[in-house]
């Protein structure tokens with residue numbers, strides 16, 4: 001039986017009276033709240049358990065109050081909503097449960113849930129990771145360090161929610177606030193002592209982590225993404241910067257390799273350390289003195305040194321089993337968060353990071369040998385990430401660099417020409433295909449990629465557009481490869497699906513490329 005997030009609820013909740021739960025946020029009170037006991041909180045009528053409060057949020061597409069009666073039928077014992085929601089409900093059929101009015105339901109959903117589940121986050125070591133790229137890898141590296149140190153962590157990230165033996169592929173990077181709170185509560189019941197949470201900018205803006213206080217967080221970088229939602233890089237930065245402030249954390253680890261990290265360090269109001277992965281001369285508390293990576297041994301090695309006057313000569317060697325320069329930034333962030341931030345022993349953290357594994361990020365599907373080309377699945381989906389990853393792989397490719405890629409529909413369209421341009425500048429042969437068109441016309445999405453490619457190759461030399469399906473693109477790209485070539489399949493990592501018009505079609509680059517490799521380059 002497959003487990004979903006809906007199955008992850010704590011079993012020993014001490015019920016909280018409704019009046020106590022909403023105290024401080026409710027704009028009114030009513031006698032019919034008396035005797036109502038609450039066992040949890042949800043914002044989604046599809047995800048309600050008996051005794052929970054349904055928080056009806058005014059959304060971009062609908063008002064949650066429209067789904068209140070469905071939530072009540074599923075077991076909700078009260079509805080928390082705003083004035084519009086309350087009016088909508090008073091004009092509807094009798095709900096049969098109390099309606100509590102608050103100013104901003106979205107902002108209170110996570111704090112209400114924290115209260116309902118006994119503030120689980122306050123009883124764990126909490127690590128938060130933000131940045132445009134590298135969050136998942138850094139989260140897994142921090143998880144590995146915590147696991148090694150016996151802190152029994154759970155992890156929420158784009159690639160996986162993992163709690164003990166349970167592993168779920170999540171719909172989103174950062175889940176809704178009530179979902180996070182209840183999984184933390186379940187984690188506590190199962191003996192978890194720590195949690196690593198990948199925090200998207202959307203999660204901060206949409207209050208999914210509202211009320212949480214992390215022990216330590218990191219800011220990795222800010223690159224071109226999500227401008228459909230934020231419009232400007234300044235707005236996007238402001239959202240992410242909040243995670244590194246006293247609103248959400250006690251300490252911060254800031255990478256100052258880009259102007260945004262430098263700006264953040266200048267405004268940070270909690271104790272913080274800075275580091276640079278790229279410039280040994282940078283003005284930072286920690287710098288990387290040596291780094292190397294290898295696709296055959298599947299590793300990245302790093303020598304990190306403290307620049308602090310108090311410990312000028314201390315240096316640390318990290319060995320990271322994920323190849324590529326970008327992973328230097330990620331590994332150092334995880335090291336500093338768990339040692340300086342949480343006080344874990346450096347030896348345990350180093351041993352933990354050495355055992356790191358990250359699904360769908362620089363995953364080597366076949367190493368180069370007499371019979372097979374090197375084939376890698378990666379999740380690069382911004383121009384900067386694609387550029388770094390292609391440069392890394394180029395250095396280690398004696399033959400041609402072949403890339404299979406696309407870009408998402410219904411997400412930041414402004415980055416598409418840059419993704420195309422970067423691929424054309426850094427790879428030899430380009431197979432252009434689909435990622436998740438969602439509700440957009442795939443021809444239009446690919447057209448914007450091709451627009452960028454044409455800036456570098458006006459005649460589209462060595463560019464093949466595959467209009468049938470991604471599987472064909474992967475198969476034909478691998479079929480065309482000789483052993484000296486490298487095939488990079490980017491953009492979807494370990495995503496389990498392709499989304500077309502709201503329908504999720506099972507599809508995974510790692511599975512498809514393994515099947516294709518076995519068919520075209522059999523080992524026996």
Ligand SMILES: CC(=O)N[C@H]1[C@@H](OP(=O)(O)OP(=O)(O)OC[C@H]2O[C@@H](n3ccc(=O)[nH]c3=O)[C@H](O)[C@@H]2O)O[C@H](CO)[C@@H](O)[C@@H]1O[C@H](C)C(=O)N[C@@H](C)C(=O)N[C@H](CCC(=O)O)C(=O)O
Nearest residue numbers: 043044045057059060061062063064067172173174200202
């Ligand atoms: C742009 C965005 O983030 N939208 C979020 C927003 O949606 P919305 O305001 O449009 O909500 P809505 O669909 O109008 O519905 C209003 C309310 O009714 C509820 N509802 C709706 C329908 C129903 O049948 N029953 C029901 O209860 C909804 O749960 C919601 O609470 O509020 C909803 C509830 O809080 C979120 O689920 C939804 O995330 C959508 C699904 C999404 O795709 N978000 C992406 C962009 C996202 O968050 N991405 C980040 C970044 C990833 C990265 O770094 O690459 C992430 O963390 O994943």
Ligand SMILES: Nc1ncnc2c1ncn2[C@@H]1O[C@H](COP(=O)(O)OP(=O)(O)OP(=O)(O)O)[C@@H](O)[C@H]1O
Nearest residue numbers: 132133134135136137158326329378379380385389
């Ligand atoms: N520190 C980094 N800087 C730039 N690019 C990176 C970095 N780390 C990883 N990448 C590239 O970005 C891709 C995504 O990495 P990862 O999944 O760790 O990031 P993410 O921030 O979690 O992305 P998302 O939130 O979109 O899931 C990787 O496959 C790699 O190509």
